[in-house]
Amino acid sequence: MKHRLLKFDIIHPTEYLDQKKKEWTDLDKLSLAQYRERLIKLRSNYSDFYTYHLNKYEDWTAEEFFLMDDVFMEKVEQELLGNKAKLKRLKFALKKTKRFKVTDRIWHEHLIRLYIAQFKPDVIFVRSHPLPSSFWKRFRENNLLVARLSARLPKRWHPNDWDMIYTDQPDFKTFFELHGVTTVINDQGFDKRIVDELIERPKKHDLIFVGGLGMQNFTKRTHFFNTIAKETDFTWCGYWWRHGGGDGRTLEDFPALAKTFKGSTSGLEMFQLYKDSKIVANDYVDTANGIGFNQRMFEVMGSGAFMLTREAPNFEKDFPPGIFGTYTDEKDFIQKVNYYLSQEEEREAIAKKGQEFILSNYDYSRIVAEFKQDLEREISAVKS
Structure with missing residues (x-):
């Protein structure tokens, strides 16, 4: 049947x-x-x-x-x-x-x-x-x-x-x-077909984040990336959550984020943006309760990009070591960004290992x- x-x-x-x-x-x-x-x-x-x-x-x-x-x-x-x-x-x-x-x-x-x-x-x-x-x-x-x-x-x-x-x-x-x-x-x-749809070319961006920000469901990471935007060469693509809730603050209330915002992206254009970047930042929505397993992790690594993601208690169980970088807070994040930007060979080796793991297992x-x-x-x- x-x-x-x-x-x-x-x-x-x-x-x-x-x-x-x-x-x-x-x-x-x-x-x-x-x-x-x-x-x-x-x-x-x-x-x-x-x-x-x-x-x-x-x-x-x-x-x-x-x-x-x-x-x-x-x-x-x-x-x-x-x-x-x-x-x-x-x-x-x-x-x-x-x-x-x-x-x-x-x-x-x-x-x-x-x-x-x-x-x-x-x-x-x-x-x-x-x-x-x-x-x-x-x-x-x-x-x-x-x-x-x-x-x-x-x-x-x-x-x-x-x-x-x-x-x-x-x-x-x-x-x-x-x-x-x-x-x-x-x-x-991650779908393996996407790898063949991406273009191999020199990196264009030092540090990017792609995703939603706003004061409902994204409160913690909005404050986090607002701090990062003040301290680094940071680029953000995505959207500001406007669908009710939160405390009413808009993107204009976060000048550093507003200045670094480059508009919405999605799909193949987003995957290419990952591949074109030296470091792709990741953080989790508030409802994840600190567990690191969001879709962006698989998209970034599957695209062959280097990911710097917030440390999470499930990593030891769910992922092998050495397939992405981690951070604990704003200070640690900035230190890791500076380190990995200066270590291209190490950074690219980690990205390759991450991609191989995702394509083989997910x-x-x-x-x-x-x-x-x-x-x-x-x-x-x-x-x-």
Whole structure:
């Protein structure tokens, strides 16, 4: 029997996708399949790292569906409804609200339901969570509902709305299992294809950080990098978290960070930025509780870059020595930066060793093989 999986994800950060869409002048000419492939080739977020490797198995068919993208939803609408889309939207609005207008969110949710009905998946894998979990719960009767959660609990999300949850956070696993939900610790990873997509060229940057900052979930590392930005030749690419919470301070309240900010980046451009840098800094979100296992670690090392990351208690268990540099505080970080900038041969040897370790142990072909086994076990359990 052939299984079908539909994976829901986003391009992250959204500011990066907005910029790319401004650069693309041929969007009207692209079909849904062509536009999906263009998004995948950005290599942003989790790209097709799960679906590509799952499709290698003869008994699986997997496809990407990108949320929070109006262009993608317009392509979905055109494929499902064709030239009658506007009329059908009007009829839907009259039926749904008794008005002549319905919000984009409600319409997009309707299109997702139609697309699921057409694709007929037996597994719905929600890798990012911009929609409430109660929306997905309605598909549970005919589909195995699988979520993956790493950073923080989303709003309007409950573990009991899912059949199985993947996470790389031990605290999350404990919490979800207390709710009686099958929870699996699954690794972060790196796709070997990216190595062949990167350009080998001289280093352009001494010290960079790529990621989110802000006063919600990133408070500690925001203060940390603000100090670093004052003391080093520091470059930061990413985004400032603006989605509520925190103490209301903006990027402008941190002049050193604002001065070093170079805009958003993601995907292959981000991987190339890692490769073009002598030192890539890493720190963890507040909810990680000091555990070093975030996606950036695998992306940086997989790209062949040298990583300087905050010391964490799990390193001795999870990683061999000599594949990255570590620091304990601001003073130690600055000392390590100065040292490794002056020791090119040692720095590059560590980066090479780190890349070899990631490619040998954390390629998505291995991660998806385990993912496939988990899914098939749960599907069999449901049917029995």
